[in-house]
Amino acid sequence: MGIFSRSKKKYATISVDRSVKTKPxxxxxxxxxxxxxxxxxxxxxxxxxxxxxxxxxxxxxxxxSSKERIDLLIDQGTFVEYDKDMISVDPLGFPGYAERYVQTQEKVGMKDGVLSGTGTMNGIAVSIAVMEFNFLGGSMGSVVGEKITRAIERGIDENLPVIVVSTSGGARMHEGILSLMQMAKTSAALERLRGKGLPFISIPVNPTTGGVTASFAMLGDVNISEPDALIGFAGPRVIEQTIKQKLPEGFQKSEFLLKYGMLDVVAKREELKDTVARILGNLL
Incomplete structure (x- = not known):
């Protein structure tokens, strides 16, 4: 057979183990x-x-929701929101995206998928950004990346520690490469924050996956999560099909990541604010 001969088999097939749960x-x-x-x-x-x-x-x-997270973490009456009206301009003209975007805005009551601003946490001034999973699955588009970057830069300009609460299905496919660029942009901003000696506390919560996990969500000086949170890049089913092996019990859950060094703390929700504030008090 010549080296340029076409193989009879045109398509690769992937077997699916039906015993593996595919949907949470x-x-x-x-x-x-x-x-x-x-x-x-x-x-x-x-x-x-x-x-x-x-x-x-x-x-x-x-x-x-992101607003509930702010109420949980930030002292009452101290939160000041920034960049509230920033919206996507549908850069690719993705079919149906503009309509779905407006519908989601009306349903969730936000312009895009992250709430950011400044406030105090047990009296400690912070710059904070909280992702909203109900906004297109917490997907990271250009606005999400820009608002998180601005929250980091606000910390640099005002000499504040930065906190980001992540919950996401990954990059927003409707914005293509512009969405993926946010991984580099947010990571570069965090490097500038680190260069100034200011702490970054990352709080990935259930679920945090895809490009968000592969960028700012796991770059904290301290990474904190809640019990039983799903945190990873690709889903367990995809990984099992790729490596042809059964994954260990609890794979990609916060307790598993804590055991193997991907997380530093797993805190109960009612203890999360005090835990973060105590860590900040030791770092500042």
Missing amino acids: KQEKISGLWVKCPSCNEILYKSDIENNLKKCTNCDHYFVM
């Missing part, structure tokens, strides 16, 4: 009731909200 359980929230995806208990929505978005039966952690 969804949190079903409707009206007054919440069904816990962990214990299947039916609970009052108000009880969950009054319990720091945790199941009152099994302590499952529900996803918090």
Whole structure:
């Protein structure tokens, strides 16, 4: 057979192990009731909200909005929001993106997928950015990258420590290479912050995946997460199919990452603010 002969087999195939769960359980929230995806208990929505978005039966952690995160971490009445009206201009003209973008803005009540500003944490002044998973799956587009970069630069200009709470499905495919560029931009800004001797606390929470994990989410001087949070680059199913091996129990969960050095602290939600403030007090 000549070296330029065409192979009869035109396509590669990947076998799928149907025993591997491909979709996580969804949190079903409707009206007054919440069904816990962990214990299947039916609970009052108000009880969950009054319990720091945790199941009152099994302590499952529900996803918090960016505003709820700010209320959790920042002293009451001290948060000042910046870059509130920054929006994407749909740089690629991606089909359907403009319409979905506007619909998401109306549904979530935000212009894009991150809330940023300054405030105090147990009296310590900080620059903070919190990603919003309900905004297109927390995907990192040009606006998300720019607002996080500005939050870091605000820390540099005002001599403040920087905190970023990450939750994301990865890069926003609707913006192509411009989305991927945010990985380099945010990382470069963090290097400037480090050069000034200011601390960066990264708080990746459930879920944090893709390009966000591969850039600023894992570049903290201290990386902190919550219990049972999914943190990784590619999903477990994709990894198993690629390496043809069964992954260890708890792979990509926060406790697993803590054990193997990818995280420094796993803190309960009710202890997260005090834990971060105590670390900042030791670093400043």
